Amino acid sequence: MSPIHTLTELLARLPGLGPRQARRVVQYLLSRDQAYRDTLAKEIQALAARTAQCTRCYRYADATALGLCTTCADGERDQSTLMVVEHDVDIDAIEASLTYAGQYFVLGGLMNMVKQRKEKVIRFKELIRRVNTDVTEVIFALATTPEGDFTAKELSSALSAGGYTGTVSLLGRGLSIGAELEYADPETLRSALKNRG
Numbered sequence: 001m002s003p004i005h006t007l008t009e010l011l012a013r014l015p016g017l018g019p020r021q022a023r024r025v026v027q028y029l030l031s032r033d034q035a036y037r038d039t040l041a042k043e044i045q046a047l048a049a050r051t052a053q054c055t056r057c058y059r060y061a062d063a064t065a066l067g068l069c070t071t072c073a074d075g076e077r078d079q080s081t082l083m084v085v086e087h088d089v090d091i092d093a094i095e096a097s098l099t100y101a102g103q104y105f106v107l108g109g110l111m112n113m114v115k116q117r118k119e120k121v122i123r124f125k126e127l128i129r130r131v132n133t134d135v136t137e138v139i140f141a142l143a144t145t146p147e148g149d150f151t152a153k154e155l156s157s158a159l160s161a162g163g164y165t166g167t168v169s170l171l172g173r174g175l176s177i178g179a180e181l182e183y184a185d186p187e188t189l190r191s192a193l194k195n196r197g
């Protein structure tokens with residue numbers, strides 16, 4: 001296959017892109033100069049070489065010797081609060097609100113209400129393992145959608161069944177229904193965090 005076809009096919013697999021948009025991206029790349037294409041190719045390679053998944057919260061971050069991201073490696077942060085989010089970008093949104101100084105855990109998805117095969121689609125077992133004796137509050141900061149609420153409910157039950165006796169809270173409903181955390185502004189997140197319950 002020609003490079004145009006191969007690249008179009010690869011790009012079409014990206015979130016939010018279909019075959020039409022992928023073809024437009026390829027056309028755009030062809031219209032740019034060689035230096036831009038070289039930088040792009042180099043940075044994609046560097047992603048794999050210099051980025052690693054944090055062994056504690058599971059977000060992707062600059063690889064460090066300890067295998068921890070800067071947030072998890074920060075000994076000044078509160079070890080007793082664990083915020084469970086869906087995606088890496090949610091952590092950036094919460095950090096930008098400057099109201100939270102605890103730990104994070106990236107779930108990697110939400111539970112499917114129909115299939116309910118939780119352990120296959122999200123980091124279910126990893127979360128149960130992560131909630132150790134240091135953690136006294138687990139905050140579910142998931143999307144305010146039926147799937148988000150369902151996931152929080154199922155995971156809280158699983159935590160209790162696993163022997164967890166601490167507090168479980170949900171981010172305050174100041175967030176509008178159907179909202180994805182990553183699109184919430186810092187002020188909204190601050191009040192949602194304050195009004196958790």
Ligand SMILES: [Zn+2]
Pocket residue numbers: 054055056057058059068069070071072073
């Ligand atoms: Zn981490």
